[in-house]
Amino acid sequence: xxxxxxxxxxxxxxxxxxxxxxxTLQTAANLSNPLLPAYLIGYATRESFLLEMAxxxxxxxxxxxxxxxxxxxxxxxxxxEQIDALEIMGINSAxxxxxxKIVAALCFIPIIVIYSMCLGxxxxxxxxxYSSGMTIEDYITGLRYDFKVFSIIxxxxxxxxxxxxxxxxxxxxxxYTRGGALEIGRSSTKSVVYSSIVxxxxxxxxxxxxxx
Amino acid sequence: MIEVKNINKSFGDKxxxxxxxxxFKQGEINLIIGASGSGKSVLTKCIVGLHEVDNGSIEYDxxxxxxxxxxxxxxxxxxxxxxxxxxxxFDSLTVEExxxxxxxxYSQKSEEEILDRVNFCLQRVDLVNxxxxxxxxxxxxxQKRVGIARAIALNPSYLFCDEPNSGLDPRTGIVIxxxxxxxxxxxxxTTIAVTHDMxxxxxxxxxxxxxYKGKNWxxxxxxxxxxxxxxxxxxxxxxxxxxxxxxxx
Numbered sequence: 001x002x003x004x005x006x007x008x009x010x011x012x013x014x015x016x017x018x019x020x021x022x023x024t025l026q027t028a029a030n031l032s033n034p035l036l037p038a039y040l041i042g043y044a045t046r047e048s049f050l051l052e053m054a055x056x057x058x059x060x061x062x063x064x065x066x067x068x069x070x071x072x073x074x075x076x077x078x079x080x081e082q083i084d085a086l087e088i089m090g091i092n093s094a095x096x097x098x099x100x101k102i103v104a105a106l107c108f109i110p111i112i113v114i115y116s117m118c119l120g121x122x123x124x125x126x127x128x129x130y131s132s133g134m135t136i137e138d139y140i141t142g143l144r145y146d147f148k149v150f151s152i153i154x155x156x157x158x159x160x161x162x163x164x165x166x167x168x169x170x171x172x173x174x175x176y177t178r179g180g181a182l183e184i185g186r187s188s189t190k191s192v193v194y195s196s197i198v199x200x201x202x203x204x205x206x207x208x209x210x211x212x
Numbered sequence: 213m214i215e216v217k218n219i220n221k222s223f224g225d226k227x228x229x230x231x232x233x234x235x236f237k238q239g240e241i242n243l244i245i246g247a248s249g250s251g252k253s254v255l256t257k258c259i260v261g262l263h264e265v266d267n268g269s270i271e272y273d274x275x276x277x278x279x280x281x282x283x284x285x286x287x288x289x290x291x292x293x294x295x296x297x298x299x300x301x302f303d304s305l306t307v308e309e310x311x312x313x314x315x316x317x318y319s320q321k322s323e324e325e326i327l328d329r330v331n332f333c334l335q336r337v338d339l340v341n342x343x344x345x346x347x348x349x350x351x352x353x354x355q356k357r358v359g360i361a362r363a364i365a366l367n368p369s370y371l372f373c374d375e376p377n378s379g380l381d382p383r384t385g386i387v388i389x390x391x392x393x394x395x396x397x398x399x400x401x402t403t404i405a406v407t408h409d410m411x412x413x414x415x416x417x418x419x420x421x422x423x424y425k426g427k428n429w430x431x432x433x434x435x436x437x438x439x440x441x442x443x444x445x446x447x448x449x450x451x452x453x454x455x456x457x458x459x460x461x
Contacts, residue, residue, distance in 0.1 A: 081300040084262055089314050090289035092282075142414075 004066055004101065004167075005108035011065065011117065012058060016049075016116040019057070020123025023048055024201020028133040041134050042124065047151070049120040055155040056203050058116045059162035062109065063195040067170040070101060071191035074174030075184040083175070097176055098171040102164060111164035117155070154210050161202050169195040213238045214259065214370065214402055219268030221251075221258055228254045230426045232268075239400045241393055241416045245407055247448055248425035253374065255423060260292060260372055260406070261285055262305045272370065289392045290318050293363030295392075297375040299355040301347040301362070307334070310345035318366060333361040337391060353384040357391070364395060371396065373405040377412055389415040408448075410455055413437060422448065 026043040074097055077083050086093040121143065128139035170191035177187045214236040221229040228251045236242040244252045257263045259270055259333050261277060270277045272288050311330045314355070317324065334340065337357040347355055356376065363371060373392055377385030393416050396403040407413065413420060417434035424430075424444045432440065437449060438459075450456050 076303075080298055080303075080304055081296045084257075085294065085296060085300040085302075087262055088260055088289060088292060089317060090286035091317065146278045 004104045005112060008062060008065055008112060010114060011061070012112055013119050015061060016054070016058070016119035017036060017123035017126075019053055020045060020120030020125075020134055021050060021127045023053070023120070024124035024127040024134075024139075025131070028127075028131065038134050038138040039142035039145055042128070042139040043145050044142070045124040045139075046121060046143050046147075049117050050124040050151045050155055054113045054116040055162065056199065058113055059109070059159065059166060059199050060196055062112070063162075063166045063170075063199060064192050066105070067191045067195050068188040069170075070167060071170035071174040071177075071188040072096075072097050072184050074171055075177035075187045077082055078175065079179045079184065094175060098168070098175070102167045105163040106160060109166065110159045113155060113159045127193045154206075157210065158203060158206050161206065162199050165195050165198045165202065171199060215269075216259060217269045217271070217272040219258060219265045219270065220256075221254055221263060221265050221360075228426050229258065229265075232423075232426075232428045234421050234428050234431070236402055236404050237419055238402045239397065241396050241403045241405055241420040242419040242421070243405050243407060243413060243417045244421050244423060245413060245417075246429075247408065250423045251426040252408075252423045256372060256374060256404065256406050260294065261289070273276070285326070290366060291369040292366035292372065293366065293370070294358045294372040295356065295374065295376055295454055297378055299352075299359040300346070301355055301358055303347050306344050306346055307339070307358050309356060310347070311365050314366050316364065317357070329365060330361075333365050334358070336395075337361045338366070352379050353381075353388065356380065356384075356388050360388075360391060362393070364397050364399070367399065369401055371401050371403040373403065375407055375409075376405055377407070377409055382411060385409065385411060386415060392416065410449060410452065413449075424448075 006075050015078075022046045024041060027041045031038070031040055076099070081091045083097070086096060118131040125136070125139060128136050170188075173191040173194070177183050214272055216234045216236075219229055219232050220227065228237070232255060239373055243257060248251045254263060258265050261275060265278055268278070272291070275288065277285065277288060301307075302313065305313065308327075308330055311333055314325055315321065315326045315329055318331075319327065330343075334343070337360050339354065339357055339361065342354070347358070348365070350358065371392070376392060377388050380388065389412050392403060392405065405412070405416070414434055417437065420430075420432055420434065422430040422442075422445050430440065430445045432444050437445070440446065450459050
């Protein structure tokens with residue numbers, strides 16, 4: 001839980017705040033038409049963070065950070081015979097090593113995603129405070145405009161699937177590592193690439209199923 | 213006693229073990245020797261069930277391990293201790309937690325009794341006051357001794373040692389060999405050690421099995437090994453300059 005979740009909070013905070021700020025700035029810069037209300041900036045920031053930035057982009061980032069960590073940890077255990085030691089003791093090594101990681105990710109990654117949503121919106125809020133192109137009132141109005149609880153549910157459903165991918169794909173690559181240090185690196189890279197691709201495919205499928 | 217009868221093992225098209233039959237005696241150190249790639253590690257992994265054999269049987273005191281399912285094998289695995297080539301200590305756990313690990317998995321003892329057993333095992337391998345160190349903080353010899361302490365924690369009936377003194381200086385290697393020998397005799401266990409180190413063979417070889425190209429090529433003890441006229445075994449035994457000098461004496 002510690003390495004999967006709490007260790008990622010700093011990175012997620014920095015990325016979310018800056019992404020929230022940039023999304024707000026870019027939306028403001030592109031809404032130059034006076035017919036479009038200014039509150040759309042807050043609305044766009046909220047929608048992009050709730051629907052995509054927090055669940056999908058953060059999961060891709062976590063797939064890199066947590067995924068490579070899991071693959072290299074389990075891969076090292078494989079090549080240093082620690083997994084064999086577990087098997088000799090009659091322990092189902094796959095279940096013993098992988099299951100707790102999946103459970104921890106399923107519990108903690110949704111919390112990280114909610115945390116990312118809050119910080120992304122906060123990043124946009126800070127930009128609204130100091131930017132001349134919009135007011136805080138407009139930004140808050142936009143945040144509250146046409147809010148649907150289903151957006152959060154949709155994000156959480158996606159996150160649960162992504163959390164499973166973030167832990168299971170690297171665990172698989174780590175568990176079946178053969179050889180030495182070079183192969184651990186390869187497993188780690190493969191796990192990040194494959195989990196990212198799987199996340200993107202699942203994202204497309206779930207969006208199609210849940211939103212349309 | 214462990215009886216291996218007519219086992220074969222292939223990986224894809226490549227056959228590694230050819231119809232191997234061998235008996236490993238209780239209360240003795242049974243050595244499996246051979247050159248790198250001869251199949252000795254595969255043989256050991258087959259015996260402990262890390263690899264499935266293609267055919268043949270492996271009997272632990274009359275119990276056929278090859279016919280058992282995962283659950284039934286668990287009862288035998290509780291009786292097995294194994295010292296790995298690289299010690300295979302869990303690097304996220306301290307020395308104490310490593311030795312405690314099998315006890316917490318299988319024994320019904322209280323926390324206090326488990327701790328007593330951990331300290332007893334560590335003292336038995338001459339390690340004191342290192343309970344809270346991590347494996348990375350130990351020397352190679354100390355890691356091997358912690359590995360032995362973990363292997364004997366559950367009072368095993370069978371002890372497997374894969375290259376027990378590889379990576380160690382000759383002196384520490386002898387200490388480890390002697391320790392394994394003492395433990396084998398003290399607890400009357402069936403010990404199987406894989407090695408290609410002739411020092412180890414001469415120190416501990418009571419029942420030596422020479423594996424050559426996946427076949428059980430020769431069997432004898434440490435006195436026989438020096439007198440044999442088996443060409444392949446002589447090539448292996450006298451491959452080092454020290455042994456060649458010894459032979460010419």
